[in-house]
Amino acid sequence: MGKKLSLILDGFVKNNPTFVLVLGMCPTLATTTSALNGLEMGLATLFVLVLSNIAISLLAPIVPDKVHIPVYIVVIATFVTVLQLIMQAYTPGAYTTLGLFIPLIVVNCIVLGRAEAFANKNGVLDSALDGIGVGLGFTLSLTVIGIVREILGSGSVFGWKFIPGDGILAFVMAPGAFLVLGYLMVLFNKYLKK
Amino acid sequence: MVLCLTGVCLVCAAILGGIYALTFEPIRKANENILKASIGAVLPEGVEISEPQTHEWEGVSYEYYPAVKDGNEVAYAVKSTTVGFGGPLSLMVGVLKDGTVFNTSVLACTETPGLGAKCQESGSHFRTQFQGFGPDKKLKVTKDGGDVDAITASTITSRAYALAVSNAVAVVKYLGGEDVSVDSATGASSPVVIKEGE
Numbered sequence: 020m021g022k023k024l025s026l027i028l029d030g031f032v033k034n035n036p037t038f039v040l041v042l043g044m045c046p047t048l049a050t051t052t053s054a055l056n057g058l059e060m061g062l063a064t065l066f067v068l069v070l071s072n073i074a075i076s077l078l079a080p081i082v083p084d085k086v087h088i089p090v091y092i093v094v095i096a097t098f099v100t101v102l103q104l105i106m107q108a109y110t111p112g113a114y115t116t117l118g119l120f121i122p123l124i125v126v127n128c129i130v131l132g133r134a135e136a137f138a139n140k141n142g143v144l145d146s147a148l149d150g151i152g153v154g155l156g157f158t159l160s161l162t163v164i165g166i167v168r169e170i171l172g173s174g175s176v177f178g179w180k181f182i183p184g185d186g187i188l189a190f191v192m193a194p195g196a197f198l199v200l201g202y203l204m205v206l207f208n209k210y211l212k213k
Numbered sequence: 214m215v216l217c218l219t220g221v222c223l224v225c226a227a228i229l230g231g232i233y234a235l236t237f238e239p240i241r242k243a244n245e246n247i248l249k250a251s252i253g254a255v256l257p258e259g260v261e262i263s264e265p266q267t268h269e270w271e272g273v274s275y276e277y278y279p280a281v282k283d284g285n286e287v288a289y290a291v292k293s294t295t296v297g298f299g300g301p302l303s304l305m306v307g308v309l310k311d312g313t314v315f316n317t318s319v320l321a322c323t324e325t326p327g328l329g330a331k332c333q334e335s336g337s338h339f340r341t342q343f344q345g346f347g348p349d350k351k352l353k354v355t356k357d358g359g360d361v362d363a364i365t366a367s368t369i370t371s372r373a374y375a376l377a378v379s380n381a382v383a384v385v386k387y388l389g390g391e392d393v394s395v396d397s398a399t400g401a402s403s404p405v406v407i408k409e410g411e
Contacts, residue, residue, distance in 0.1 A: 052326035078221070083214045090221050097225040101232045108239035111247060118323070185365055191326060 023148055030152025037160035037200075038207040042128040046120050047161060048196040054177045057165025059113045060120060061158025063102060065151070067124050070098045072138040072150035079139035091134045096125045129157060160203075167199045247320075248305075252290045255307030255316040256280045260287060268384055275384045280307075288315060289388065291381035297373040299323040302332075304374070306381035310389055312348035317378055329370030339364050339371065343378060348386075352379035 036042045043064070050060040074094050082090050103121050106114040114121065124130065133153055138146040169175055172190035174182030189195045252262055260280035267274050280288040287310055294303040300323035307315035317340065324330045332339060342362060346352065353359025354371050363371035 056326070082217055082221075086214050086218045089218060093218075093221055093225050097228055100229055104232050104236040104240065108236040108243055111243045115321075188328065188366060191328065 023144075026145060026148040027152035027155070030149065030154070030156035031159065032156075032211055034153060034156065035160060035207070036129045036132075036153055036157045037164075038204050040129075040132070041204075042132055043157065044200075046123065046127065047164065047200065048193065050117060050120050051161055051164040051168055051196060051199075052191055053169045053173070053175075054162055054165040056116055057161035057163075058158060060117055061154070061161040063106070063117065063121060064124055064127060064129065064157055065154030066102055067095065067098045067127075068130050068133060068154040068157075069147055069150035071095045071130055072133055072146040073143055074098070075134045075138040076141060076143050076146035087139070091131060092125070095130050095134070099124045129153065164196075164199055164203060167203065168195055171195065171199075251305040251318045251320055252278055252307075254318045255290050255305050256288050257307075257309075257315060262290070268388065270380070270384050270387055273380075275381070277384065277388075286310065289385050291384050292320065293377040293381040293384075294321075295373040295377040295380070297322070297324050298329050298367070298369040299325060302370070302373045302377060304377045304381070306378050308382050308385040310385070312382055312386050312389070314343050314346040314378060314382065317343045317374075324367070324370045329364065329367040331364050331367065332370055332374050337364075338362065339374075346378070348382070352376075352382065 030036075032039075034040060037047055046060055046064070051057040071091075071094055075091055078090060078094065079087075099122060102124070103114075106117075106121065133149060137149045141149070166176055168190050169177075170182075170186075172186045172188065172195060174180055174184065174186045187195070190199065256262065257280070260282045263279045263281055265276050265278050267276050269275070275291055275293060277289045277291040279286045280290065289308055289310075291306050291308060292303065293306050294301050296302065301321060302324065303319070303321040305318045305320055307317070309315055318335070319333045322330060322333055324332060331337060334340065339362065346360075351359035352361060352375050354361045354363040354368060354375055356363065356368060357372070359375065361371065361375045
């Protein structure tokens with residue numbers, strides 16, 4: 020049981036996709052303009068990651084080595100399209116905000132990375148747990164970056180404004196994304212990753 | 214090898230087909246609701262919204278929804294699209310028959326988050342200033358000599374927004390029998406307009 024739990028916890032600290040593995044930087048930098056956007060992006064990736072990990076751990080034994088990458092891409096793209104359709108139908112607001120970055124989950128290194136590094140060598144349950152762990156780790160990282168950028172850039176958290184007036188505009192734009200990511204990475208590796 | 218890849222593709226295609234069929238209705242409904250909500254938000258309460266019609270003005274076709282009260286058309290919700298900073302900016306603009314703007318709402322916006330995208334915040338000063346914007350005032354940003362306060366550091370978005378509203382007002386004025394040219398309408402000198410799907 021302890022081993023199963025550590026599979027999930029590894030995703031937060033030891034295998035944290037953003038601060039340790041430094042994967043999936045494109046959506047990380049682009050969608051963390053606010054805490055809510057970061058959270059939604061993280062959850063969308065979590066959905067794809069868990070399902071693709073499960074499917075790939077099931078398929079791995081029967082897929083010949085030569086075509087394993089194409090098969091994984093097809094599987095991941097299928098789940099992303101499913102997610103896209105579901106979001107369009109039930110959460111149109113989030114779909115409009117995240118727009119292009121939802122289809123881009125297909126080429127997100129975290130999803131393919133976990134498929135290659137974990138899911139094709141491990142069982143279904145372990146792969147699902149790994150997907151949940153890494154997915155939640157990614158969600159948490161994006162949300163934290165989003166919170167910091169939203170406070171500095173817009174003076175609000177999750178849309179709740181507590182500092183009147185305009186924030187520091189740079190933090191809403193690309194330079195702020197790099198700055199916040201860099202400093203959080205330093206703090207994370209100094210204090211959490213032992 | 215080939216068999217395996219083909220098999221996986223077939224299964225995936227089947228799954229996608231199924232999900233597409235399942236979500237087709239909800240997606241259509243969700244899109245319809247967004248449109249309905251945006252029309253309802255920009256028109257006075259207690260009016261009946263009739264079927265959409267189109268009107269061509271300055272070479273662009275505008276879709277509009279007449280609002281009927283006691284058998285008379287009292288206002289129109291006009292769908293108006295211009296080019297902002299990050300792509301097309303599509304608005305629903307509610308205009309009363311006399312050319313006064315009732316309210317506006319954003320249908321599609323790809324402006325910079327935190328800057329131009331602030332035009333989507335319905336409670337902001339930028340948005341509320343359009344409510345009750347009379348025909349005596351100029352629908353241009355103050356920088357261009359108009360009466361619209363721009364969003365800080367987002368003049369291009371603000372210009373596009375004001376222009377979209379201005380075009381919508383011009384369409385309504387035309388419907389009311391006034392034949393307006395670009396200049397006399399609301400002072401918009403160079404309409405940047407794009408057609409749907411371009």
